Each structure stands twice: as C-alpha cells, then as structure tokens.
Amino acid sequence: MRESDYQFIRDLVYERSRINLGPDKRELVTARLGKRLRAMQLASISDYCSFLRTPGAKDEVANLIDVISTNHTYFFRESHHFEYLQTKILPEFAGRRRAECWPDLKVWSAASSSGEEPYSLAVTIAETLPALAADWAWHIDATDISHNVLDRARAAIYNEEGVVGHVPPLLVAKYFQRGFGPQEGKYRVKPVLQEHVTFSYLNLIDGPFRFSQPYHLILCRNVMIYFDRPTQEELIGKLAGQLVPGGYLLVGHSESLTSIRHSLTMVGPAIYRRSLSVKP
Numbered sequence: 001m002r003e004s005d006y007q008f009i010r011d012l013v014y015e016r017s018r019i020n021l022g023p024d025k026r027e028l029v030t031a032r033l034g035k036r037l038r039a040m041q042l043a044s045i046s047d048y049c050s051f052l053r054t055p056g057a058k059d060e061v062a063n064l065i066d067v068i069s070t071n072h073t074y075f076f077r078e079s080h081h082f083e084y085l086q087t088k089i090l091p092e093f094a095g096r097r098r099a100e101c102w103p104d105l106k107v108w109s110a111a112s113s114s115g116e117e118p119y120s121l122a123v124t125i126a127e128t129l130p131a132l133a134a135d136w137a138w139h140i141d142a143t144d145i146s147h148n149v150l151d152r153a154r155a156a157i158y159n160e161e162g163v164v165g166h167v168p169p170l171l172v173a174k175y176f177q178r179g180f181g182p183q184e185g186k187y188r189v190k191p192v193l194q195e196h197v198t199f200s201y202l203n204l205i206d207g208p209f210r211f212s213q214p215y216h217l218i219l220c221r222n223v224m225i226y227f228d229r230p231t232q233e234e235l236i237g238k239l240a241g242q243l244v245p246g247g248y249l250l251v252g253h254s255e256s257l258t259s260i261r262h263s264l265t266m267v268g269p270a271i272y273r274r275s276l277s278v279k280p
Contacts, residue, residue, distance in 0.1 A: 018205040018231040075166040094132035105138035110220040112142035115153030122193040143202035156189035163187040222252035243274040
C-alpha cells in the first residue's frame with residue numbers, strides 16, 4: 001500500500017468512526033482490505049481508494065468500517081462485571097425501583113459486536129432479577145457500528161466452542177438450543193432471551209444520542225482503546241448524560257478514565273457511577 005493511500009484510508013476511517021489507525025497498523029489494514037478488493041474485483045488498493053472518493057461510495061465506506069473494526073468478543077468476557085451486576089447493581093436497583101418509580105430496567109450494550117455481551121447480560125438479568133423483583137420488566141438495547149456483526153447477533157447462532165467453553169453447563173441447557181443435523185456444532189440463543197434484546201446500528205460519534213429514556217446501566221467496553229483522547233472525553237460525556245442518577249457505566253478493563261475529564265465516580269475496576277444528585 002502506498003503511503004498516500006494509507007493516509008487517505010486513515011483519514012476516512014477517523015472521520016467516519018473516530019477509529020485512530022496508527023502508522024503501525026498499515027500491514028493489518030492492507031491484509032483486511034484484501035477482502036474488499038476481491039469482492040469488488042479491483043486490482044489494487046489505489047483503485048479501491050479511487051472508488052471511495054466517488055459520490056456513490058457511501059455503502060462501501062460502511063463496508064470499509066466493517067473490515068477495519070475489531071470484533072473480538074466472547075460470552076461473559078471480563079466476568080467480574082457480570083458478578084458485580086448480579087451481586088451489587090441489580091440488588092441496588094431493585095431496592096430503588098419503587099421509590100424512584102422506574103417502570104422498567106433499561107440496559108444499553110453500546111458496542112455489542114456479534115451479540116455475546118448483550119446475551120451474557122440477558123442471562124445474568126434473567127437469572128438474578130426474578131428473586132429480587134419478579135414483576136419488573138427489563139430490556140437491553142444493543143448497538144454497533146458494524147452491519148455484519150449485527151446480522152450475526154440477530155441470528156443468535158454461535159459455535160459450540162464459543163458457548164460451551166464460556167457459559168456454565170446449566171445455563172447452556174437453560175438458555176441455548178443445541179443444533180442437530182446441518183446445525184450440528186451450533187447453539188442458538190433461546191427466544192426467552194432474544195425477546196429482551198434489540199439490535200440496531202449506531203455510530204457512537206455521530207452527533208447527540210436520541211434515546212427516549214435514560215439507562216440504568218451502560219456497557220461500552222473495549223471501544224475507547226481505538227480512540228484518541230478528545231474522542232474518549234467526548235464519548236464518556238455523552239454516555240454519562242444517558243445514565244439515570246446513580247446509574248452505572250462499565251468500560252473495558254484495559255480502559256482507564258483516569259487520564260480524561262469526566263463526571264463519574266469509580267466504584268470498582270472499570271466500573272463507574274453517575275452521581276445520585278444530578279437530574280437526568
């Protein structure tokens with residue numbers, strides 16, 4: 001890849017997604033763009049860049065973001081978060097629910113990738129909430145910038161090693177359907193969980209969020225590591241503004257907020273809370 005082509009790709013990806021590709025990512029980007037060159041039957045990355053400059057390239061820019069985005073995830077990744085949700089956050093919320101007139105529990109998985117995170121949340125809530133507030137409705141909004149991984153998340157079908165290797169056996173039996181015949185080696189999330197999760201496209205850096213209600217819990221994990229500091233500060237400010245007073249934000253364990261300005265209070269490893277005294 002020519003330096004001028006790489007700089008063009010870097011600038012375009014940053015403009016559309018704020019993903020900050022450093023000079024050390026050139027080889028990785030070259031490898032990932034091979035998929036798009038084959039799909040479009042283009043001979044070179046220079047030809048691909050020329051196409052991206054045309055007025056009709058809007059859909060292809062979305063494909064570019066798809067192939068550049070890193071979507072590595074698995075069920076119950078960073079398990080401490082799910083343990084904290086079960087033992088601390090959900091009991092606290094159940095206690096506050098009636099006093100603060102919460103009609104339902106609203107959770108947002110802000111970078112849901114192929115669905116393992118929101119479905120892990122759904123398992124945790126389904127296992128915990130009935131004993132605390134059996135009549136309390138709950139829902140998870142799951143968003144991502146990649147249309148491809150959203151399609152996979154909506155299908156809710158996962159390889160056996162991705163499920164059995166990370167989900168306890170009793171929960172596998174309770175919340176997953178095992179495939180047979182052509183689907184041997186696959187597991188599908190059961191409707192009892194799927195009905196609580198809605199997947200939709202969202203670019204986190206596109207203007208203000210327009211949600212109808214604030215969230216009690218937001219997970220935005222392993223996303224900020226791809227952003228520069230100004231983008232991180234902008235995103236955290238927007239996420240904090242979407243929390244109810246006393247709501248929680250969970251970030252990735254490799255993502256510290258200590259070096260950026262924010263209004264949240266750290267209450268545990270990669271766990272932050274909005275003040276109770278602010279109005280949503």
